[in-house]
Amino acid sequence: MDEAPKRRVTLVDIAADAGVSRATASLVIRNVSSVAEGTRKRVLKSIKRLGYVYHSGAANLRTQRSNAVGLIVSDITNPFFAEASVAIEERLAASNYVTLLGNTSEDRAKEDRVLKTMREFPAQGILICPALERDTSGGASALAGQLPMVAFARRARGLDYAGVDDAQGAQLAVEHLYKLGYRRIAFIGGSSNSSVSQERVDGYRKALTRSGLKFDPLLVIPSTPTRRGGYDSVRKLLQIENRPTAALCFNDVVALGVIEALQLSGIRVGSGFGVIGFNNIPDAAYSLPGLTTVDTSPRQLGEAAAELLLKRIEQPDSPTRTVILQPRLIVRESCGAST
Amino acid sequence: MDEAPKRRVTLVDIAADAGVSRATASLVIRNVSSVAEGTRKRVLKSIKRLGYVYHSGAANLRTQRSNAVGLIVSDITNPFFAEASVAIEERLAASNYVTLLGNTSEDRAKEDRVLKTMREFPAQGILICPALERDTSGGASALAGQLPMVAFARRARGLDYAGVDDAQGAQLAVEHLYKLGYRRIAFIGGSSNSSVSQERVDGYRKALTRSGLKFDPLLVIPSTPTRRGGYDSVRKLLQIENRPTAALCFNDVVALGVIEALQLSGIRVGSGFGVIGFNNIPDAAYSLPGLTTVDTSPRQLGEAAAELLLKRIEQPDSPTRTVILQPRLIVRESCGAST
DNA sequence: CGAAAGCGTAGGATCGATCTAAATACCAAG
DNA sequence: CTTGGTATTTAGATCGATCCTACGCTTTCG
Incomplete structure (x- = not known):
């Protein structure tokens, strides 16, 4: 018994077997209509x-289209992302298109590595939610002209962008x-090094002023954007003199943490104290009380981003585009206004 | 001005520019040591x-290694996955390796499509958490011998498997x-069509019997594995005569829903009623009361699965392997036993 | 009846790298 | 000034598909 090396079956084999040329076999595979019915059947x-x-x-090597697109996310563990x-x-x-996944865990170095791998792959385009950092001119922006790229959820200089109107969302909430x-x-x-956070705080401040309230920096309590972060922030909140009676939270996860901590302190959320979140994650609907929140529809964001990228792949040299989705307020019970 | 068609820079260009052959240029790129220092610098x-x-x-076409691996997940929105x-x-x-992502949303048809795309890509191997369905002999299993594949979290016939000892976890909880x-x-x-759920129920039943308690089918309340599912189940729970005093939940998300609903009904979880979850998701630590749960460490699971696949890619013909991780109980306050 | 037109198919070049085997360069020893 | 051996370099084939051009055959028509 000679063991067969198990060679791959290629178009050549098909062609030989069917008694046609590679070219014809290829035509059949691609479903080109010029092939005679009999030949097609045989192939x-x-x-x-x-x-x-x-x-x-x-095929991709020949056609110069890899059919692959890179998706770089800062933290896919976050329900929103x-x-x-x-x-x-x-x-x-x-x-x-096939999606190449890269999770950076908010790590700049990893982001650069992933970017390089994908570029060399070569991906035909890249969708990226840049890792948090000070300057927005980092690795992603450097490739701006070289490769179709779209930033989503967080901006990157020189790139197309799909995002949410965070300032507007914050204003809706405050109003x-x-x-x-x-x-x-x-x-x-x-957190000061996230553009998203900045925009939300801006909207918050603007809405306060517009309503004739004064913006008080002491009432802005930074924390990590996690449940724990929200939970822990409540301690600080309660120590503020002339204690606040409502809170707009950076996101739903934080808001849920806040609600828990408040209730643990005997403060009734929904009557007496108002809480609003951001994102409208599925859990928001099932919390007690139901969380009023600013809906930023991650699905729509994703679709918009993908759409932008596809367009840019088609027209690599078109001017930079930006899509800003308008958020809307989902009213539940956490502010006392049951609809 | 004639506009340059912007041809891609290839090894041939490099070779020409540096005055060497393609082969040499290739050696430099791959960091092969046989190249003279001067030549290397020039290239x-x-x-x-x-x-x-x-x-x-x-390169991959020539070397016959695509350097890509497919990751097919039933629902990446689930924190555990x-x-x-x-x-x-x-x-x-x-x-x-580069990771090709495919999310099936528990949809068999989509799973088949993704599987096909990845196979043709061609991915060198595939990690899959099969979509829920009756028989486990579906699309994934069909490719068993053809392509290195590993199932994780949920079994698939004929494939390597990395999972958690769910029965054991349930037993820990009941004990x-x-x-x-x-x-x-x-x-x-x-839910009866998930092998994971079956194993957990089995462990639950076994532990009951072992403890001298009787297994009562009425006490097994099926639901969707979501917060809402848990929330809604409580209504049924409370209608059972000789009302239960504790509940083991399919996963943490369900458990959180259960806790909420119980508290809403005025039942105090942690004193009087015990609740245990499964998975130890981050939120479990921040719920009120803290959720006692069976830790199934998704990270370890992922690592084990990846490891299995890498091994199988190396030795495609080795016998099927299985890795079962042992869960451990994380005791918090939801059963009244604060450690 | 021969040229033009149309359909289906085939052959060879090509995408951008790597592999193989062999050629060339370099250097010290005989 | 060969010879032998090591150190570098190279031409050409190759991976598996697609593109382009041309060719054979049948049909159409002046």
């Missing part, structure tokens, strides 16, 4: 008989609280 | 000068409850 039969598996890698990623993957798959009679409103959970 | 300079970008796709995916991606990246004096223990949130 298809050979394909099935020999168990041929298409090799897109080879997870949702957005799913939407992106779906949209790309619909256009026959809602104001209408319900709350006057001393805190902002919990921002 | 590197040309690479920088012309802005050469490596094209692994082309998200964590596992991150761990997988990291492990693969460490071994120089814990028993020791604390709970005698009427429900199981909330299973």
Whole structure:
């Protein structure tokens, strides 16, 4: 028994088996209509008989389209990004692209590594939610002209951008609280090195001023954007003299932490104290009380981002584009206004 | 001005520029030591000068290693899978593999599509958490011998498997409850078409029997594995005559929903009613009361799965392997036993 | 009846790298 | 000034598909 080295079945084999040329076999595979019905049948039969598996890698080399797009996320563990990623993957798959995943865990160095790998792959384009850092001119921006790229959720200089109007969202929230009679409103959970956070705080401040309230820097309590962060912030919140009666939180996860801590302190959320979150994650609907929140629809964001990238791949030299989605307020019970 | 078609810079260009052959240029790129120092320097300079970008796709065609691995997840929105995916991606990246992502949303058809795309890519191996369904002989199993594949978190016939000892975890939980004096223990949130759920129910039943308690099918309350599912199950739970005094939940998300609903009904969790979850997701630590849960470490699971796949890629014909991680109980306050 | 037109198919070049085997360069010893 | 051996370098084939051009055959028509 000589053991067969198990060579790959290629178009050549198919062609030989069906008694046609590679070119013809290729035409059949690609479903080009110019092939005679009889020939097509014969080739298809050979394909099935020999168990041929298409090799897109080879095809891509020739056609110069890798059919792959890179998706670089700062933290796919965050439900918001997870949702957005799913939407992106779906949209790309619909256009026959494969998604290359890279999770950076907010690590700049890892981001650069992933970027390099994907570029060399070569991916035809890249979607990136840049890792947090001071300057926005980092690795991603450096590739700006070289490769179709789109930033989402967080901006990167020189890149197309799909994001949410965070300032507007914060304003909606503050106005809602104001209408319900709350006057001393805190902002919990921002962090100064995130553009998203800055924009939300800006909107918060603007809305306060517009409502005739004074912006008090003491009421802005920074924290990590996690449940724990929100939970811990409440201690500081309660120590503020002339204690706030409502809080706008950086995101839902923080808000849920805040609610828990407040209730543990005997403060009733929804009557007496108002809490609003950001993002409208699934859990927000099932908390007690239901969390009023600013819906930033990760799915739509993902779709918009993917759309931008596909467009840019088609027209690499078009001017930079930006899509800003408008958030809307989802009113539940955490501010006392049950609709 | 004639506009340059902006041809790609290839090894040929580098070779010409540096006055060497393609082969030599290739040696330099791959860091092969047989190249003379002077030559290497010259080539590197040309690479920088012309802005050469490596094209692994082309290399892969020749070397027959695509350097890509497929990761197919049933729902990356689930925190447990998200964590596992991150761990997988990291492990693969460490071994120089790119991760192709596919999210199936528990959809069999999508799973088949993704599987096909990845196989044709061609990925060198696939990690899959199969979508829920009756028979485990579906699309993934069909490719068993053809392509290195590993199933994780959920079994698939004929594939390597990395998972958690769910039965054992359930037993730990039940024993814990028993020791604390709970005698009427429900199981909330299973679904009969998930092998994971079956194993957990099995462990639950076995532990009951072992403790001298009787297994009562009425106490097994199925639901979707979501917060809402847990929340809604409580209504049924409270209607059972001779009401249970404790509940083991299918996972933490369900458990959190259960806790909320219980508290809303005025039942105090942690004193009077015990609740245990599964998975130890980050939120479990921050709930009120802290959720006692069975830790199934998604990170470890992901690493184990990736490891299995790498091994199988090396030795495609080795016998099927299985890794079962042992869970441990994380005791918090939801059963009244504060450590 | 021969040229033009149309359809289906085939052959060879090509994408951008790597591999193989062999050629060339370099250097010290005989 | 060979010879032998080591150190570098190279031409050409190759991976598996697609593109381009041309060619054979049949059909159409002046």
